[in-house]
Amino acid sequence: MAVEVQAAPGVQKKKKSSTGTFGRVGRYTVTRLVTLFFTMVVGVYLTILIANMGGYVDTIMKAQIRENTTMAFMSNKGYQKMDTATRAKLLEETITQQEERLGLNTPFMVRSFRYLGNALTLNLGDAQSMTADNGSKQVRLIILGRLPATLLLMGTSELFLFFSTLFLALALSRHYGSLWDKLTIALSPTSTVPPWFYGIFLILIFAAVLHILPFGGLTDTPVPTNPFLFALSVLKHMTLPALSLILASFFLSIYNWRTFFLIYSSEDYVEMAKAKGLTARNIERRYILRPTLPTIITQFALTLITVWQGAIITETVFLWPGLGRTLYTAIGFYDTPVIVGTTIIYAYLLALTVFVLDFVYALVDPRVKVGE
């Protein structure tokens, strides 16, 4: 379920301020940046607390370390010849070492602020148990390693969705009440079904019954060495997950855009333009698209942020090695640095987008002035 995000433009219409434009914009920029920064800090800190259940995870991890180390000692023949006291001492030392390595010897509250500081400075650090494909433990490399797969899948499907539904909706709003219009309205409830659910049906039809597309994964095994065959193989594996992501929002997205355009095309100035005898194309460009541009841009920006998050369940169902599945694995391993790493980047992107959008509005819409 996507969280609905309404851009919060600090735009209100008031009477003209006495200071100059520069001062107004400057003051606005500073307050906005400070608010956004604090929002982000609180959000990220809450995520850190939740990812550790307020320190409860420490207990789990300590128990895990103790169990694993004890097991390792028991199965190692070399230690069995030692006398009990030495072995117990060595065991305790190893456990302490392990706990220190994961930072468990410092109290959680202290560590939580260290996590926060590191996160805010984008110093993502090392993962606790996960590794990147090249064996590195750096969170940065883990995330970067998985990013291409997510960008490919989500980028393709989200961009396709955005532009295709936008233009189809524009065409439909011209043919209000036509058969295609009615069909879209009738099909819009199909978007209550999440993408992974379509995924199951698509796997059933195209992979299990027809055997024309793979069940999941990123490429064939063994991975083709020829770059062209490699691309073809990725494309083949991407078809079903991308299709399920698209199907899940296609009709509702057209419906929403269409309704949105219809509301704007019933404005008086559009009627006026029609009366003046302007061509449909001109009306669309100047009188419908122009005033709706801020909303379109907001939606586009939010679409781009969605891409970053990946689709946890769809990626899991299709065994797609993207960020969503990495996040899911990280949660399973209680790997706080990876969880916080993905969250902080999302938070930064969101804050940045919201901030930039305020200025974009002012650029595209002459009725809006920054900071007024």
Add this chain to the structure above:
Amino acid sequence: MTMNNFKKSLQEIARYPSAIVGAVVILILIGVAIYTMITIPYQKAIVLWRGGEDVWYQNPKTVPPEWFNLFTKKKEPISFVINTQKGNLTRTINTHSDGSSTITLTYKFDYQFDDFPQDIALYFNSKYVQKQPFASLEWTTPDGRKIQVANFAVPAQFTYRVSQDSVLQTKLYGVDPEIALFADPKSPDPKNPIPIKGTYQLVITGITWEKNSDISAEFVFLGQVAGLAGTDFYRRDLMVALLWGVPVALAFGLIASVGTSVLTMIIAAIGAWYGRWVDGLIQRITEVNLVLPFLPILIMIGTLFSRSIWVILGATVALSIFTGQIKAYRAIFMQVKETTYIEAAKAYGASNWRIISLYLIPRMIPTLIPNLVLSVPSFVFLEASLAVLGLGDPTLPTWGKIIDDAFNYGALYKGLYYWILEPAVLLMITGLAFALLGFALDRIFNPRLREA
């Protein structure tokens, strides 16, 4: 909007066929939910779903439902049981002078299917002090052949499975016993044998050596189809989970959507009415909440804290209150706040709470109802989504858990489509029913969007 208008709007639903379909499906689902909770109470459902092999032994593993036979030419064998309560079982006892006795158990059944069973299992119980009773099994086919199946001593509790008897398999020229016992020796293609139809008979001749010693056995025929919904890899009847999935899905979806919508609206109303720091605080919480990753947090709570459906439900509602919706409601409340009748209320000295609950909130009902109905499917699917990630409720049988089990077992690879399709279709029907009703309500309450 007055009460009269509201009623009129509801009457308008009748003009939307899709809304009627949606409403009827929802009513049927509610009926099924009530029926389920009465006929299979919670405790019984848990036993049926978590009880263990003792509860499921009469079912075959991973077989489709019985009604598949209606659509296929090749009739698959249906599972059945012969014991003292059910089926054609005759029992004769011959007591001998030395205290030993011969107990003959004859199981007869009519076989009219075109395929072979999954297995035949015999669940023996015996009573003895020193010496275990002895049993020998003889199989008679409709064409009169007699096959010596097995001879063995019977401990107090013992299960004999035809398919696992390698001695019998050797005797039957290496053909799997559950096939060879039914196959026609004159089958045109020996690689693809055909079963003989007719009356089969299994005779267990038990010899007990002591006085008061006894032997009994339950004959379990495990077919290739079972029940109304088929079974899963534990031999569980899927019907239990499909039925219990209805109240769980409805409860989760409705409680989450009502809880979220109503709380969102009340909080938005309070913020809009009191303004100042109250409003500011609500706005800030909303912005922080937008930064929090919704699904990952639910997954964290499921993994680290509790997978109980009620904990997840609470977290879902808590995280869904402060979203973009609260800003949309706030915007409408801000407009309503300036209207004249609010001013009139203030003038006659109405308290803040009176204004919020009697004047502000009722104005929102036309927006609230369609939103509420429309958000039900997303919550129903959320429960299923979490179950697919392995975070379903550990005790309750739900649709999502069936899909998760099936997926982990590789049901799609193995061609066990019924296993995934049954819960998936139910989920889809539930989701679509609420969506159809919700979309129609949206058009009725917000006439601006109505089609030509």
